[in-house]
Amino acid sequence: MHIIQTGILTAALLASVVVSKAQTRPSTTPPANALWYRQPARNWNEALPIGNGRLGAMIFGRASTELIQLNEATLWSGGPVSNDPTPGAANALADVRAALFRQDYTEAAKQVRRIQGVYTEAYQPLGDLLLRQKLAGDSSAYYRDLNVGTATATTRFTSGGVTYTRELFVSAPDQVIVVRLRADRKGALDLTAALRSVHPVRKTVTGPMELAMRGKSPAKAVPNYVDYDKKPVRYDDSTGCNGTRFDLRLRIRSTDGQVTADTAGLHIRNASEAVLYLVAATSFNGFDKCPDRDGRDEQALVDAYLKQVLPKPIEAVRQAHIRDYQSYANRVSLTLNGSATSTVAQLPTDERLKRYAQGDSDPMLESLYFQYDRYLLISSSRSTAANLQGIWNPMVRPPWSSNYTININTEMNYWPAEVTNLSELHRPLIDLIGSVAATGRNTARTFYGAGGWVAHHNTDIWGTSNPVGDRGKGDPNWANWAMGGNWLCQHLWEHYQFTGDKTYLRTVAYPLMKEAAQFCVDFLVESPEGRLVTAPSTSPENIFITENGQKEAVSVATTMDMGIIWDLFSNVEQAALQLNTDADFRQMLAQKKQKLFPLQIGKAGDLQEWYHDWPAEDPQHRHVSHLFVLHPGREISPLTTPNYADAARKTLEIRGDGGTGWSKAWKINFWARLHDGNHAYKLLRELLRLTGVEGTEYAKGAAPIPTCCARTRRFRSMVILEDCPG
Structure with a gap:
């Protein structure tokens, strides 16, 4: 049982805005379950996230030049992975083990670099919507919020005696980002809605009230911490396979003003209201299909989305969105002592955080934290699995590629899925595990000469499973850890425990769990003491100091390795019992579990982290x-x-x-x-x-900080579902 949703770090956004000097109050009472502020976001980290699991937007809330950063969950660099990225890698295993068992850990670390493949690809930004609005003067009575109860965001301010309101939401039923603009004086709304992207794009006016922006993601985007690649982002690729096409449309659904359109944007004049639709799709067609050559028709997909939503009244679209979102969000309520009568809830979220950090009691803030966690998972795990930043990312080379770091962070994202009654939102991760297992079978064979499937500490939408590191350039203390797939299997089992779905267990979970266990059976080796151990083995991402004073990372039988295997074997045994199958395999796992290197208590009375009682660096x-x-x-x-x-x-x-x-x-x-x-x-x-x-x-x-230190440090702490890996 997990007491708190820890993967989605809501503290990040709750803490995202420092206290404003302005003391103007909103014209209406903020919803009790809203994050709200008296000032716009100063940077991407302070913007507010909305999403439907596939489409995402970050709202800055600026008055005269609003910026809304956009994402589509399947827009990644690269394409399907190679079945054998490092030919001959398995030949190094014997040399690594020989060095380990003679306790030459330096040589083992050197040899294990031969068991490294390529880096994962990077999750990509889609583009930006810019709203350039003509105002009569400075803005006042400023207010912006994110309503966690309805999954809607509002920005409101007054300028020149006119109050302007913007409401935004992302509909899952209609697959559209809706931007609803209003002015309380007729004809006072005068703005241009424009699109831009960090990728090479072409813009086309596709109708009197519609603008299209089309482009392609990079064929390669190396991790942001790699500083030796002279061309880290490449759009050209000789195979014609890599790079995912995208189509983004900006459409004016309705307005009482005049509209003109050109490639610079959609120009709205003399209006009092306008509704904008943003619809997008990519050519992604599965982890094992070339997104360009074998991709889907992204333009046809966008056409279909627009054809579905355009005839509907905007209020019907809004209500369908809220009903859909609340069908998940309203399953759980959390009331803490004092929540119902707390007056501090009338303060902006940043002011509440300031007081809370100073020791004030605020049970409603803690309840909001819990529900905001759930909000983020609902908003980012409806189609593909939530990556390191959910579905929100503005950078071509985001921190840690905004991939799936599976030595803690991806798993942490999904700890609340079952226990907070969001079981369906676990399925995108389960689907990803299936993709990783498909490539992991080749990785087990070509990197270790083993059966089953294996994954290491990173993966991406392409199911990358090899130990990353660019064939020897990665530090083994994070690159050469082979338990990522085994840990992911815990989610397969937990989903069954909560659903009791034996068809799912029989057809999906158990086969994947069994194959992961088979890899472990093949990978385990007997130590001189007669125990089964993993070799090589690391404890992500720590360093030990040997008796000779050497600082090392690679050894055998780290406690984490052995604990994950013990957990996997136990779950596979229980699953086989539930299905009344594989008695011989079940018995074999039980026997091997008894031979696993056991937990050890060190001389300091702590749980030993490594095979020997070494101190940590x-x-x-x-x-x-x-x-x-x-x-x-x-x-x-x-x-x-x-x-x-x-x-x-x-x-x-x-x-x-x-x-x-x-x-x-x-x-x-x-x-x-x-x-x-x-x-x-x-x-x-x-x-x-x-x-x-x-x-x-x-x-x-x-872990290594990219060159853009200031922004990256902030970036790692904000709208990032698990904060940061490693």
Whole structure:
């Protein structure tokens, strides 16, 4: 059981705007379940997210030049992965193991670089909608919000005696982004709606009230932390396979003003209201299809979406959107002591956060945090799985490629799916696991000479499963970790536990879980002591110090590896029992589970992280990977294994309460599993805090920071579903 949705870091957005000096109050009382502010966003990190799982938008709320950044969930760089990106990689395994068992960890780290493939591709921005509005003077009475109860966003301000209101939402039933503009004086609305993109595009006027922007994603976008590639973004590709086409349409649904159209935009004059529709599609046709040569007809898809929505009254579109969204959102309510009568809710969200961080009680803010978590998952996991930033990203080379980091962050995104009654939203991740398993069968064979399927610490929409690192350039402490697929299998099992759907278990979950277990059976090797161990093995993403003072990352049988395999074998055994199948395989797993290298308690009384009781280079490292066995694993419990629970507690005391947002969120769950609600609550309060415009502080030993340090640090802490990987 997870006490809090930790993958989607709502503290990020709740803390996204510093306190404004302006004290003007909104003209109407803000909804109780809304994030609201008295000033526009100063940058992308402070913008407010809306989405329907496929289409996403970030709303800045600027008065005269509004910026709305747009995304489509299937727009990624690259294309299907190679079946054998590093020929001969499996030949290195024997050399790695030989070095490990003679305790030459430096040589093992050198040799394991031969077991690396290519980097994942990057999630891409679609474009921007710009609203250039003529105003008579400065704006006042400013208000913007995101209503978590209705999945609508509002910006309102007064200029020249006219009050202007913008309402935005993204409809899942009608697959359209709606921008509804109003002025309370007839003829006062005078603006141009324009499109732009960071990609090479062509713009075409496709009708008297419609503008199309069409382009293609890059054939390659290397990770933002790679600094040696002279051409990190490439649109040209000799195979003609890579790069996904897209079509974005801007359509005026209705207005009482005059409209002219050219490639510079749609120009609305002398109006008091206007409704804009944004519809988009890509040529993505599955993880194993070339998106260009074998892609879908994105223009035909957009035509179909428009044909469906245009005849409908705008209010019908709005109500259908709210009904659809609330069919998920209203399944769970959370009322905490004092929530119903809290007067502090009348303050802007940033002011509430400031007071909360100073020690004030605000149960309604905590309830809003919980529901905002659910809002983000509903908004970003309806078609494809939510990536590192959900579906919101403005950069061609976003931090960590905005991919799926599966050594904690992707899993963390989905911890709340079942426990907060959003089970259907788990299915996009389950579908992604199927894609990763398909490529992972080739990776198991070509990188390890093993059966089953395997995935490492990164994947993308193409199901990349190889250990990344650009064939030897990646640091093994994060690149060469082979348990990502095994951890993902936990979600296959959890979905069954909550749904009880035996058809799903038989046809989807169990076959994937069994194959992952088969890889483990083939990958495990017997140690000199007669125990089954993983070799090579790392503890993401920490470094140990040997008896000789060497700083190393690669060893055997890290606690995280062994805990994940124990968990997988246990789940496969239970699934086979549920299906009354594979008795021999089930018995074999039970036998091997008994031979796994066991948990160890170190001399400091903590849970040992590595095969030997080595000290960590950074004792307060943000990853606490070896406590997987406490959460989300179930090998340790205060009720059944009190000695190991005490060791886990000691580990947390040594690690400390600091860390990046996702790290602190994981620690909340650890303390909850240890039945220490007070400590868990302490960390929860520390998550909800204001940050400066340039970003948050980072724990010592954090992963590489890209060259755009200020923006990236902020970017990592804001509208990012799991905050940041590694």
